[in-house]
Amino acid sequence: MFKLQGLLYLSSHLSLLSPIKPLIIKSTVLTFAVTVALFVVGYLPTVAVLAFSSGPLAFVTAVPVILGAGSAIGLSLSNIIWLSTAQQDLFDEVRIRCSRDRHLRAFRGSLQT
Numbered sequence: 001m002f003k004l005q006g007l008l009y010l011s012s013h014l015s016l017l018s019p020i021k022p023l024i025i026k027s028t029v030l031t032f033a034v035t036v037a038l039f040v041v042g043y044l045p046t047v048a049v050l051a052f053s054s055g056p057l058a059f060v061t062a063v064p065v066i067l068g069a070g071s072a073i074g075l076s077l078s079n080i081i082w083l084s085t086a087q088q089d090l091f092d093e094v095r096i097r098c099s100r101d102r103h104l105r106a107f108r109g110s111l112q113t
Helices: 002-012 014-112
Strands: none
């Protein structure tokens, strides 16, 4: 629920997107590189293990396994390297803006009465 609210807030305040755009690009490139590396190194061993449970469909069922593992590893690495500090900075910026908006509304309300 909060993630949807965050996306809606971000879509209405696009100035918050500019500081995190390079991090999103870096994270996407890192996840893609990890997934490609997993396909190169781990696809055939995954097929070999899945051959026992999936039989002839092991070549097909290994694809989502590798994609899921690549996504999980890429996301974890991105969080460790870049995104943890960016999330804190973004949270602080939103908190400052919301606080400033509340103060402005209170000030305008006191002027109107």
